[in-house]
Amino acid sequence: MTDLSSQIRYSADVMLGAALDMAAELMECGAEIQRTEDTVERICRAYGASRVDVYVTTSLIVATVGMPDGYHKTQTRRIYYSQSNLSRIEELNSLSREICENIPEPVEFEKMLRQSKKTENPRRKIIMRYVGSLLLAAGFTVFFEGSAMDALAAAVVGLCIPTLNLFKYKHTNAMAHTVMCSLVAGVLSVLAIAVGFGDHADKVMIGTIMLLIPGVDIGNSLRDLFFGDIVSGSMRLIKALLTATAIAVGYSIAILLGGLLNVI
Amino acid sequence: MSFDFVVVSELLKYCISGIVATLGFVLVCNINFKRMPTALIGTALTIAFWYFALGLTSNDFFSNLVAAMAATAYAEIMARVTKTPTTVYLVPEIISLVPGGKLYYTMASLMASDTEGFRKNGYDTLAIALGIAVGIVIISTLFSIITAQKKHFTAIK
Structure with missing residues (x-):
């Protein structure tokens, strides 16, 4: 494996991880299933995934993302509790729009997600x-x-x-x-x-x-x-x-x- | 039903208390302050629809169906206008229709072994819940059909 392709794979992993963290938080705040699945799919597609299979339930999220070079990655998230938080759903929604438009580096995306959580008082x-x-x-x-x-x-x-x-x-x-x-x-x-x-x-x-x-x-x-x-x-x-x-x-x-x- | 003083004052009482309650609800749910006026106007609209439908037909199922349909349509439209998830508007509007009172009396008559009261209040609770459910479903599936059409045609282009 060349250095370049391993780097691409690493960034795909980080991207999927961040997208799923976002999805898990959406579910914890009481979002609908369709919105959550849609968010993950949009983000992965924006980062160039050729195949996205995502299944969201109220307690588990499973997603497999396929990159054009044939690399596949699956991650899951377990959701334990939910407490409705309407403004957080809205924030995450606009963050995902922003990410799909600007496509920052996956590490940057992860950082943005973490930072937006910190601003809550x-x-x-x-x-x-x-x-x-x-x-x-x-x-x-x-x-x-x-x-x-x-x-x-x-x-x-x-x-x-x-x-x-x-x-x-x-x-x-x-x-x-x-x-x-x-x-x-x-x-x-x-x-x-x-x-x-x-x-x-x-x-x-x-x-x-x-x-x-x-x-x-x-x-x-x-x-x-x-x-x-x-x-x-x-x-x-x-x-x-x-x-x-x-x-x-x-x-x-x-x-x-x-x-x-x-x-x- | 006539538009006399009693009707207006009763409607005002429901609207104001409903709006205060919904204000409390959206604070508990941590709503974005920018969305609050729109959500509360929707609540007033929902309560008005519910009140007049109930006055015209005195049917719990029908009045809640109409009110839930109005609430969902308003929420879906406002969500598209302000680019917000529909839930942000839908939940505050539906909460004032939830049959908390009937639910309580169902339970109380169960505890008092009042069969007749249990049957009546239980039936009312079910009718209201069903009305709300059908109302939400009719309008939101309608909107999802429109959205799907739009997506399909933009994909073709």
């Missing part, structure tokens, strides 16, 4: 999550016919969800975490009503339930299913249904407690 994200939870719980309480006092109670109780999410790590069991979140939120809602903070226990609980509802998963699963990504679509749908069941388990204990305290 984790503290700002956490603050936004708190403010968002407050508004979401209050807004939906009024939307589902609750009183102003209910909205206030839901907003305060809802703050427990982002707090609990601070303790959610990569290998935390998502279902157990959801049960715990809904149990804590439900019990706190009932206790708030019991001490006279808020008027209707049901409205306060509905407001806090909306914080846990897997809205992004449901929306994406339908689009995936009907765009032909049956495996990922059904995986996402089942995940959403399991999450809904976990929510039901947590809140039903709170409802039992509410019955005992005579607030429901």
